[in-house]
Amino acid sequence: MAQGGDWQQDVLRQLGQHGTADEAAKPTTEPTERPQPMRPAPEPPTDTGPTASEGFPQHVAPAPKPEPAVRSPRDPRLPLHTPESVPTVDPRLAHALGRPQHGDSVTRRTGRTLRKLATSATRDVAEETRLARELQQPVTTGRVIAVTSIRGGVGKSTVSALLGRTFNHYRHDPVLTLEADAALGTLPVRMGAESLRWSCADLAQILTPSMQLTDITGYLVPVTDGGWLLPASQGRVGAPMDVRTYRTVTLALRRYFAVTVVDCETLPGEVARTAMDTAHARVVVAPMTAEGVNGTRQVLDWLAQLPHSALAGTVVALSASSPDTTLDEKTATTHLRETGVSVVPLPYDRHLAQGGPIHTAMLGQATRDAAVRLAAEAMQRAVRVR
Template identity: 75%
Template sequence: MTQGDWQHDVLRELRQDAAAGEPPAHDQPGLSPSTAPAASTATPIEPRGDLPARSAGPFPQAGQGSQQPAVPAAHHPQLPIVTPESMRTIDPRLARAMGHPLQGDSMARRSGRSLRKLTASASQEVAEETRLARLVQQPVTTGRVIAVTSIRGGVGKTTTSALLARTFNHYRHDPVLALEADAALGTLPVRLGAESVRWTCRELAQILTPSMQLTDVTGYLVPVADGGWLLPASQGRVGAPLGTPTYRTVSLSLRRYFAVTVVDCETLPGEVARTAMDTAHARVVVAPMTAEGVGGTRVVLDWLARLPHSALATTVVALTANSPDMTLDLKAATAHLRETGVTVVALPYDRHLAQGGPIHTAQLGQATRRAATSLAAEAMERAVRVR
């Protein structure tokens, strides 16, 4: 597919929404070929040190944009554009009560790992890290969207989304976006370490135009400390939830600027979650390591089997442990889910993640970092299958 055809496809989808009674936030007269990402022939970079390096991609690099960009009047002359106020993601009084971030691994586990390194060969571990890095770094010629959802809240959906976004930012040099499509009180900005948010999906949908460059768009996004960008669904206040028309407008418009977009969806069976799952290139369903969680997720997988675009073939299940003393037989649970044809990746219990608050990659346990890389690799491998 040519770059021009891809852009016209995006334009056609937005116009179809308008014809169906879901008007996009702007009338798009056409898409400029100059804004499309060029095809890439880059090959993955060999790993450096204990973590593989990131690879260059076809998408341009962007500097950190201002959080108070000037809104071009030509974008929407008939509507007054009011710059929203900046809102802190965590009350300063609560921030002081959070304490210092914990190490994901205990001291005993870190010491035991050091001793094992003295007797075990590291060649297999390095080879596996290199393999996973190559999958995460796969070059793309069009933006790939990976939607993350779950059947209920509190199972680690947002934490998994943040881990995926940080993993892609670590391994890739092209732009990566974390898009929050959760309810009004989503916590993705907190998990990604954003101190404040300003522009949200609702406001950005009103000013996006095809003529905007990547540097224009990033002026309205939140720069993430470890790299990449964030667009929140709200400012953390109770209000009208994100609607499907707004989500479609923002996701379809922004994906041409970013190599990978990780969408933190609302829980199923929400309308936005169903739309995101149906239109994404790859899907991650997060389930707790409990009998109820695995059983409910199996029902969701059976539903995905009835969706178009070979939904199951592009779906990965992330099994999360919220306690160090999980009793579920992981092997049996994984086999039950794999009967549908999906891949299952287990995310182990991690003290740093269980603590809440911003995720610091350096504080994560080694098994957690390895599992997050494996999950990102599996999701990316499925995302590039979609043409």
């Protein structure tokens, strides 16, 4: 019979053997994958962005950003838009102008020729030489001569065209005739321009200090007899020129042109007052009528009140628009000269009264002499300003 203490050891031994048998019956490793519950099929992606995985997050590199298109640098001398060329006069009207008429009649031209044969021309040659010397005075910087009047229709644009052609004839440096009156002015027609493209407003947007004279003239209208023209508009009804545009254009173009003749709007327009105040010389066109002379005298009194001496650089062009003028020229001239200005009478000219382009060879002799004298008076005053 076994002892009482041995049975406990037998029980412990049997328990240990049973546990060993159970461990042997178990698998040595757990299954690596367990059955997963049913999941719906994934929908196709709607974008190309990164998606998260069902297990650990995946680090997906972001899609490269599209490179911007390489653009060639724009030439600053070119405007944002290129205007189209527009004829100055409707072609149907251009054919209706007819042949230009000479300013002097045949009888007057014949009489002048006979007088030249009978008298000495020494005095005339000396006077022409003096005027030419004044017109050809050298300038250190460009001179601006502003032309205006108290109202429209008195020959302001005609006088501007005469001055521009006269300066270009006598001077060997560049001369510009600039139109600062956008109210359907007649300066381009008077200067003989057939078509227009660039205006003052267009040029003001593209002017840069690095531009050369050859760059500037590409935007201007070449005049047949020489010189250049810059119109205020394309001959269409639009917004008037503002003071900022006028200042930008005139200050920039003074570097390239020895003389700039500005055809301003009529007084008391804002641009006209600015031009009269900033120009080196001023030409006021007055009609040879009682009311015209009286209104011009009021303008001269206003110029006398400007901070600087404006009257010292002012010349009055007393223009006759009719061959039957009844106002006494001497009395009108004396009344205007009381303010201290110089007065140059412009006689009636059949060629100018005809309208259309001005042909210098068709002007009357008295008109040509008056234009030269007026240009010399204006130039003499312009060079005084430093």
